[in-house]
Amino acid sequence: MIRVGINGYGTIGKRVADAVRDQPDMGVVGVAKTRPNYEAEQAVERGYDLYAAIEDRAHRFADAGLETAGLVDELVAQSDVVVDATPSGIGAKNCELYEEYDTPAIYQGGEDADVADVSFNARSNYDDAVGADHVRVVSCNTTGLSRLVAPLREAYGVEKVRTTLVRRGGDPGQSDRGPINDILPDPVTIPSHHGPDVQTIFPDLDIDTLGMKVPATLMHMHSVNVTLEAEPDADEVRDLLAEQSRITVVDADLGIEGTGQLKEWALDRGRPRGDLWENCLWGDSVTTDGRDFYCFQAIHQESDVVPENVDAVRAITDAADAAESVATTNDALGI
Ligand code: NAD
Incomplete structure (x- = not known):
């Protein structure tokens, strides 16, 4: 032990x-x-x-x-x-x-x-x-991005990652955090610290990240664009991501429209503290256009x-x- x-x-x-x-x-x-x-x-x-x-x-x-x-x-x-x-x-x-x-x-x-x-x-x-x-x-965001980048690099090669991170203002218990009614570029400088942090995992990765903070506590949301070195179709990439044990590809049939319903889903499944340990990636958002791949994924900052x-x-x-x-x-x- x-x-x-x-x-x-x-x-x-x-x-x-x-x-x-x-x-x-x-x-x-x-x-x-x-x-x-x-x-x-x-x-x-x-x-x-x-x-x-x-x-x-x-x-x-x-x-x-x-x-x-x-x-x-x-x-x-x-x-x-x-x-x-x-x-x-x-x-x-x-x-x-x-x-x-x-x-x-x-x-x-x-x-x-x-x-x-x-x-x-x-x-x-x-x-x-x-x-x-x-x-x-x-960190939670770097973990979420690394889990996504790793299989894409292995399967197709990655030329460049561009991600906008829409970040929760604070955790549910952090009543001293904000914003309460605003949308902040955070940090206003580009890249945010997240890109360099992902490079502590993949030193040779070309990645730019932009950060924002919003009045939410439940999860972070990433809007991701990856330029690959191949031209896979969207179904193939979706299948690859669905095979990853710590990525949940959220099926459209579940009718989950945002982070509130994701958290509700976790609670309904009896997850301790409503935790979502996996990246939650909307299946319908997986899109390819030539070598460009796009998706939205939500990250439960308290548990991933x-x-x-x-x-x-x-x-x-x-x-x-x-x-x-x-x-x-x-x-x-x-x-
Ligand atoms: P937290 O404030 O919820 O918990 C920290 C705990 O440490 C508190 O119980 C506090 O009382 C205790 N503490 C304070 N000083 C201490 C000391 N000297 N010795 C022992 N305990 C002490 O913080 P957290 O959100 O759990 O964050 C912890 C770390 O995890 C930070 O590095 C944070 O960046 C990282 N992290 C946080 C999140 C998140 O969203 N909360 C996500 C990923 C990583």
Whole structure:
């Protein structure tokens, strides 16, 4: 059993903890939090040992009636791998702690790429992370784009990718984020940081990305144009994408018109927290014109990186090859 510690138990950390718990070959040593909020209460409710991330504030857990198992250092010491799911920028500061205990660590996409030896997407470059000490699972948008680009590159070759990312203003719980009633170029400069981030996975990829932010919380939407090196017809590309285990090609018969209905579909299917771990790509949007391919895909920012974190645990511990790990993760989660 691979013993996994989770440092940072928020939107991503709580989902990764449950996904790790559900795997046949790994278990959760415990989760570290800074303060005893509703997520800490739920961690205890779910049977995870709770560790205090900040020594000076450890007493707050006891004050709130939540028992802790120790400080984060003890969690790191006991873990074979730590998944750091702290807010952007904190992961880099935690690096020293993981090195002190010689515990390999997995960081999230909010960290700069240079925090880790490897930026990771299971479909695209699993092998690069095998045996590494520090791995960064790329952001939700970069994960979604990498999953799409990988099969297109393999099947047809890619000359250039152009993508506009219509981004949710904040996650559903982030009541301090916006815009509330606006449409922002975000960032206004081009390319947005997403293109260079995809190049941490595919260094030689020619990609331009433009970002916008809108008053929505449910998902991101990508409008994608890829100039291929071949001229496949749309049906062939749709079939290729439908074969990918972490892309759901949404059939027109389902009558799903947008992200609201996608999320409703996830809830109706009994998905935990209404999560959509896969890219959701509208089948009807798959269009080719000569070498140009177009589509719309929606990305559930809170959950698409979750299976990637699980695979990164197996890669970093050299516990399975890519195909085996992805199959095990998918099977355990119900992807
Ligand atoms: P979050 O704010 O929901 O959760 C972070 C958790 O870490 C909180 O529980 C917070 O209390 C805790 N924390 C803060 N400081 C800490 C410390 N020093 N030690 C331990 N825990 C600490 O954040 P999130 O949305 O889960 O994001 C985590 C990382 O994942 C970021 O790098 C982010 O960019 C990335 N990410 C987020 C999303 C998303 O849409 N939410 C998607 C993909 C990647």
